[in-house]
Amino acid sequence: MQAAVELITVGNELLIGKTLNTNAHWIAKRVTALGGSLRRITTVPDDVEEIASSIREALRRKPWLLMMVGGLGPTHDDKTLQGVAEALSRPLKVNSQALEMVREKHRELLEKGLTLQRELTSEREKMARLPQGAEPLSNPVGTAPGVMLREENTLILCLPGVPSEMKAIFDEAVAGLITEKAQVQFREESLIVKKVLEPELSPIIDEVMRVYPQVYIKSHPYGEEGHYHIELHFSTSAKTGGEALERIRKAEEMVTELVKKSGGEIQRSEG
Amino acid sequence: MQAAVELITVGNELLIGKTLNTNAHWIAKRVTALGGSLRRITTVPDDVEEIASSIREALRRKPWLLMMVGGLGPTHDDKTLQGVAEALSRPLKVNSQALEMVREKHRELLEKGLTLQRELTSEREKMARLPQGAEPLSNPVGTAPGVMLREENTLILCLPGVPSEMKAIFDEAVAGLITEKAQVQFREESLIVKKVLEPELSPIIDEVMRVYPQVYIKSHPYGEEGHYHIELHFSTSAKTGGEALERIRKAEEMVTELVKKSGGEIQRSEG
Known part of the structure; x- marks a missing residue:
């Protein structure tokens, strides 16, 4: 039984040709090497409706794993979790575990003198607002946690678009799941x-x-x-x-x- | 009015991480520079059903232009035109203009002593079998012609996946259309x-x-x-x-x- 995987990469920079999609290439190589079968890659803009529609279409094909990359950060153009929430009709809620991860990172930055903002702003809190039922995945090299949730028989995993963060979370939380499922x-x-x-x-x-x-x-x-x-x-x-x-x-x-x-x-x- | 463009890139090599999708990057950059708006990039395997379903989904979003790249060659794994034919319920038929292009190329190869096959084989003829109603686009640097057809208000353009051939046909036949449509x-x-x-x-x-x-x-x-x-x-x-x-x-x-x-x-x- 093949472990069918789909990938959605989110970001205007990919659609205007500013950024070469090396994330998709890296993931395709890794998923394949681990025995998974990547069936489709879709690239959509930073637009909640476009993200949501690409998720709905992917779920109709019932992949075992749907990976999303990009759009998890603190700014207005980071819309992946809104897209997931919209596609699955689930509300976005502050997840206490994710909030602790974001808080911890903020404390570190404060201690190192890398930020002057003493309070956790709404922009930082945004990174802890997850679709209901989701779990955060610890980000060892950045602030935005990865996000894992399940919809029917599909596992949905959202990773940040910064390559070092994407790779770190993939290796820590995703690789083992694919190996275990694929067994080829x-x-x-x-x-x-x-x-x-x-x-x-x-x-x-x-x-x-x-x-x-x-x-x-x-x-x-x-x-x-x-x-x-x-x-x-x-x-x-x-x-x-x-x-x-x-x-x-x-x-x-x-x-x-x-x-x-x-x-x-x-x-x-x-x- | 924005000239909405979608791109479908076809090829297993993109999904197993063998090949980095530099074609998509090049096209994204060029479409944007010409004033077009690339809304989505989809990568599918060399599979008629997957190609056809990605075309049907794209057409539902009614882009002005749907570009397809890859899968126009002579081998068994070149399935893009079968996918187009399937998606649009049109038969594949030998196009006389396309056949003349393929013949001409074959004559050149024979003259240069680059092929020993004197007859036009079914593999070469395959490159001239187009969905009904399609027009071939001359390929200045390779054998497989590009293919242009219209479905309702969407223009569909299929280009070969070999980068030099894709770029040559794009510059000759596609760039002008985008500039004219976009006017921004x-x-x-x-x-x-x-x-x-x-x-x-x-x-x-x-x-x-x-x-x-x-x-x-x-x-x-x-x-x-x-x-x-x-x-x-x-x-x-x-x-x-x-x-x-x-x-x-x-x-x-x-x-x-x-x-x-x-x-x-x-x-x-x-x-």
């Missing part, structure tokens, strides 16, 4: 094919995938005519890493044989 | 704020955005405690670039004044 190992390998063009390689890939249906083979052409090569990317998931790798090796052997037969060259990818 | 100029500027934390900056941003509601201000915190700074990103669109920039300048002046009043430092971003 993902493996990938690449071969480089030269002197055969993609349309000519296509029937070879089809044939190998008929014989090894569990191995997914995808071709990625690189370069210009004449200096053209194709990366063939093999991936599969199995109970053990050894089993997954063995399956890939067999598919690679068959591809190698067929490519050579049709006049092509093969080398192992150095990537 | 986008401008952005950044200030760097030091010695004020994000929760303290938040009410200042709110106040400035109340006075200049057309300017969008977003804060991006960087660095660790103690060496912490915040980038304040200002953006707006107006009939002319001069008007847009003037609006931003006024908002920047007000922010600068308020930040200094609360003990912070401001400098112009060098980014």
Whole structure:
């Protein structure tokens, strides 16, 4: 049983091309390596209605895990929790555990002389206002706690958009859940094919995938005519890493044989 | 009237974290610079049903332009046009103009000795099978033509995923359409704020955005405690670039004044 995961990344900066979505790339890689299956990534603006509608659409597909990244901070444009509250028709309420986390961080900042505000302002308190039924996840490197809640059979996890904070909470609170749920190992390998063009390689890939249906083979052409090569990317998931790798090796052997037969060259990818 | 744009990027490689979605970043930047408003980015796997459902969802939001990137090539995993056909209930048919483009490319490859296949195989022909009513867009740097079609009030444009091909067709066939539709100029500027934390900056941003509601201000915190700074990103669109920039300048002046009043430092971003 595959652990189906969806990701929603929130932020105008992603939609105006100011920021490259390296968070999505990092999460995709990690989820896959842990045995999870990322099915969709959606990027929406800092807009409560857009966030809420993307959550509703994701929940209709019933993923095991819905991750949200970005929009948990103290400012007016941090709207992810409002979007979650709206999508699930739950009120936002100050969560006492989250409030303690935010307070503790504020105390540290005060002690270090990094803030002059002695009182916990409404902007700081905002980070502790969670949708009803949610639990905060401790943020080891920043103020805004992560947020975990459940809606029917989907676990919803909201992480901050600052990459160091996102990664810290993922590693602490999310990675273990995926490993436990997935119980499969993902493996990938690449071969480089030269002197055969993609349309000519296509029937070879089809044939190998008929014989090894569990191995997914995808071709990625690189370069210009004449200096053209194709990366063939093999991936599969199995109970053990050894089993997954063995399956890939067999598919690679068959591809190698067929490519050579049709006049092509093969080398192992150095990537 | 804003030119609402949606983008769907297709490819397993994006969902397993093999490939960073630089295509989405490039398109987001270009669409915004041309005056368009990118409302959502969705990434789906090489799966006809997933592609089709993401198109149906996007069309429900009635964007002026729906761009699709990836999955136009000759191999079994290139499924974008099948997804479009499925979503719009239109058959896939060989388009004579597209077929001529694919033939022409094949002739060139033969002449240069880059392929040994003398006949146009079904894999090559596949790139000319378009949803009924679609037009091909010439691909100056590769074989697979881009595809343009209309569904109700939405223009659908499909571009190949190879970055050089995507960019070439975008610049040739898409950029002009956006400029013509949008008729606004986008401008952005950044200030760097030091010695004020994000929760303290938040009410200042709110106040400035109340006075200049057309300017969008977003804060991006960087660095660790103690060496912490915040980038304040200002953006707006107006009939002319001069008007847009003037609006931003006024908002920047007000922010600068308020930040200094609360003990912070401001400098112009060098980014």
